[in-house]
Amino acid sequence: MTEATPRRPGERSEEQQQNPLVESDRATVKEATPASLATPAEPAELAAVYEQGLQIEARSQWQLARRRFFRHKLAMASIVVLALIFGAAIFAEQITQFDYAEQDFEHSSIGPTFTHGHYFGTDQIGRDYFTRVVYGIRTSARVAFLVAFLSTLIGTMVGAVSGYFGGWVDNLLMRLTDLVLTLPVLAVLLVASALLGQGSPYRVAIILALVFWTSLARIVRGTFLSLREKEYVEAAKAIGAKDFRIMFRHMLPNALGPIVVNATLVVAIAILVEAVLSFLGFGVQPPTPALGTLIAKGQGLVAQWWLVTFPGLTIVLICLCINFIGDGLRDALDPTQRRTSA
Amino acid sequence: MVTFVIRRLLYLIPVLIATSLIIFTFVTVSGDPLTQVRVIPNLSQETVENIIEQNHLDRPLLVQYGYWVKEAVTDKFGTTLLGDEPIWPDLKRVLGNTLQLIVLAQILGVAFAIGVGVLSAVKQYSVFDYASTTLSFIGFSTPVFWFALILQIIFTNIYLNYDVRIFYTAQLSSPNPDNFWIDRLQHLALPVITLTVLSVAQFSRYMRASMLEVINSDYVRTARAKGLHERGVIMRHAFRNALIPLVTVVALDFGALFGGAFATETVFALDGMGLYFLRALGERDVYPLMAWLMVASLMVVLFNLIADIIYGWLDPRIRYD
Numbered sequence: 001m002t003e004a005t006p007r008r009p010g011e012r013s014e015e016q017q018q019n020p021l022v023e024s025d026r027a028t029v030k031e032a033t034p035a036s037l038a039t040p041a042e043p044a045e046l047a048a049v050y051e052q053g054l055q056i057e058a059r060s061q062w063q064l065a066r067r068r069f070f071r072h073k074l075a076m077a078s079i080v081v082l083a084l085i086f087g088a089a090i091f092a093e094q095i096t097q098f099d100y101a102e103q104d105f106e107h108s109s110i111g112p113t114f115t116h117g118h119y120f121g122t123d124q125i126g127r128d129y130f131t132r133v134v135y136g137i138r139t140s141a142r143v144a145f146l147v148a149f150l151s152t153l154i155g156t157m158v159g160a161v162s163g164y165f166g167g168w169v170d171n172l173l174m175r176l177t178d179l180v181l182t183l184p185v186l187a188v189l190l191v192a193s194a195l196l197g198q199g200s201p202y203r204v205a206i207i208l209a210l211v212f213w214t215s216l217a218r219i220v221r222g223t224f225l226s227l228r229e230k231e232y233v234e235a236a237k238a239i240g241a242k243d244f245r246i247m248f249r250h251m252l253p254n255a256l257g258p259i260v261v262n263a264t265l266v267v268a269i270a271i272l273v274e275a276v277l278s279f280l281g282f283g284v285q286p287p288t289p290a291l292g293t294l295i296a297k298g299q300g301l302v303a304q305w306w307l308v309t310f311p312g313l314t315i316v317l318i319c320l321c322i323n324f325i326g327d328g329l330r331d332a333l334d335p336t337q338r339r340t341s342a
Numbered sequence: 343m344v345t346f347v348i349r350r351l352l353y354l355i356p357v358l359i360a361t362s363l364i365i366f367t368f369v370t371v372s373g374d375p376l377t378q379v380r381v382i383p384n385l386s387q388e389t390v391e392n393i394i395e396q397n398h399l400d401r402p403l404l405v406q407y408g409y410w411v412k413e414a415v416t417d418k419f420g421t422t423l424l425g426d427e428p429i430w431p432d433l434k435r436v437l438g439n440t441l442q443l444i445v446l447a448q449i450l451g452v453a454f455a456i457g458v459g460v461l462s463a464v465k466q467y468s469v470f471d472y473a474s475t476t477l478s479f480i481g482f483s484t485p486v487f488w489f490a491l492i493l494q495i496i497f498t499n500i501y502l503n504y505d506v507r508i509f510y511t512a513q514l515s516s517p518n519p520d521n522f523w524i525d526r527l528q529h530l531a532l533p534v535i536t537l538t539v540l541s542v543a544q545f546s547r548y549m550r551a552s553m554l555e556v557i558n559s560d561y562v563r564t565a566r567a568k569g570l571h572e573r574g575v576i577m578r579h580a581f582r583n584a585l586i587p588l589v590t591v592v593a594l595d596f597g598a599l600f601g602g603a604f605a606t607e608t609v610f611a612l613d614g615m616g617l618y619f620l621r622a623l624g625e626r627d628v629y630p631l632m633a634w635l636m637v638a639s640l641m642v643v644l645f646n647l648i649a650d651i652i653y654g655w656l657d658p659r660i661r662y663d
Binding site for chain 2: 179182183184185186187188190191192194195268272275276279280282292295298299302303305308309312315316317318319320322323324
């Protein structure tokens with residue numbers, strides 16, 4: 001459970017005090033004596049060091065992050081659960097016994113049961129809800145990943161250009177971002193989906209992405225503003241590197257942490273918002289099963305509680321896992337963090 | 343201070359113009375408002391053309407927009423595009439209903455969130471802290487409308503199976519209530535619970551984070567060092583300063599809720615802003631949509647402004663110039 005707690009600088013030092021054996025993993029020296037470290041090694045000496053089985057294992061920033069992430073138990077557990085859920089969605093045809101549109105009038109409106117293989121029950125016309133939920137995950141996940149990809153792309157571009165060039169470009173782009181942020185988001189999404197969505201998952205995804213890029217744009221801009229003053233950027237400029245090369249070769253890798261975390265969290269938000277849109281009838285349209293439309297089908301049918309309960313629980317589970325993973329990534333990618341054990 | 347408020351209000355003007363233009367274009371292009379008129383049998387082509395001409399539907403977009411601005415400014419948003427129903431009385435009613443809902447929900451939400459946040463910060467890494475953290479993670483991950491539906495299912499089933507009416511599960515009031523306000527509260531309870539639970543999940547995290555930051559600061563240590571009892575340290579020194587970040591979050595959320603309680607209002611068939619918007623959108627009636635949008639945007643900006651003012655009151659170091 002510790003992993004779920006967002007950490008702040010203050011907490012960290014306290015934890016380290018409690019646990020003086022915190023492993024320093026900047027570079028782990030295997031069986032090395034202090035002496036072999038202190039003296040600058042000559043090639044011959046180095047060879048000797050290797051022969052004795054002593055070596056210094058250096059780790060890059062990414063290796064460190066990976067190690068930290070792999071030790072984040074809750075995030076790892078979430079990845080496993082999420083892999084199972086999305087795996088089921090990918091192999092929906094193999095996993096489910098029914099077709100998602102197949103009607104079984106003899107077993108209509110029955111509750112969750114194992115006897116007929118209707119684990120999540122059936123609706124009024126006997127369609128198996130387990131099957132529909134699995135296919136629904138497929139639709140919703142497709143939308144969510146597309147939204148995350150597109151909004152990350154737009155947000156990074158806008159933020160990078162804005163932060164790197166500054167001046168009127170920055171002013172213009174940031175005013176645009178402000179404008180999108182002031183709009184009542186759901187209202188705009190509803191109008192846009194009514195106009196352009198036409199119930200297609202891909203169109204809905206594009207509409208969502210066009211609204212969701214703003215928060216990332218601000219984050220990336222902030223990072224780029226500070227990175228712009230770094231020496232390596234100056235050095236790159238001095239050897240005549242082009243602006244876009246500096247931005248995307250040199251600066252972007254150093255801004256990747258927050259971008260990755262944000263992209264992860266956008267997946268969860270996109271799933272939630274797509275579900276609301278579909279529920280209100282402006283998102284993905286039937287017959288394509290999406291988790292939101294499945295819940296909408298059960299609205300008002302209080303006796304058939306399973307129609308609402310199971311698709312909703314699926315959404316909660318998916319989003320919970322993604323949020324835990326995002327939390328783990330945030331901890332792992334924080335370069336000020338030196339601990340590997342959580 | 344006054345100049346700050348005036349500047350913020352002036353900034354509102356371009357925002358409102360830009361949003362209204364975008365939305366007007368969107369809605370106008372999105373569909374034919376006459377779809378429902380055209381299907382009326384025995385309707386002559388002339389009548390249709392008359393309607394089009396009366397409502398300036400044949401004019402360019404910008405001219406149509408101009409007509410809308412004129413009506414909005416001179417006649418309280420005027421009437422619906424077709425028919426002559428005035429918009430403002432309806433909008434005022436739904437605004438009032440939504441206000442009742444979100445004021446109740448936000449007050450409860452903030453109260454609980456502060457309690458939970460402070461407690462889990464003071465007793466960091468305790469069982470309570472882990473439990474509240476886990477619960478708020480679940481809260482983030484729960485779709486609002488689904489939670490509302492689950493509440494609706496539970497309470498309707500209680501009523502149907504045991505004949506006990508605890509809360510009503512739809513609408514705002516009964517036809518002939520004995521006591522109007524008790525009846526209203528019974529109707530509002532479930533929507534309020536829905537919104538409260540979700541805002542507690544959100545706000546308590548902010549409260550915990552900012553409280554932790556404050557607790558580890560120097561002046562809190564000083565307060566302890568001078569021998570102040572723990573209660574005084576927490577309430578007088580830490581708590582007040584920890585509130586500052588929360589104010590922004592709550593005010594922003596408050597403004598956003600005016601245009602964001604769609605799902606809750608839909609589930610509970612609550613005659614509020616959300617349902618009003620959805621109805622107008624279904625009819626592709628641009629005028630009420632525009633009026634709605636103006637009111638909602640105004641609320642967002644207004645509450646941002648209120649946030650900034652409270653901010654300055656809580657933290658005297660902040661200057662507006």
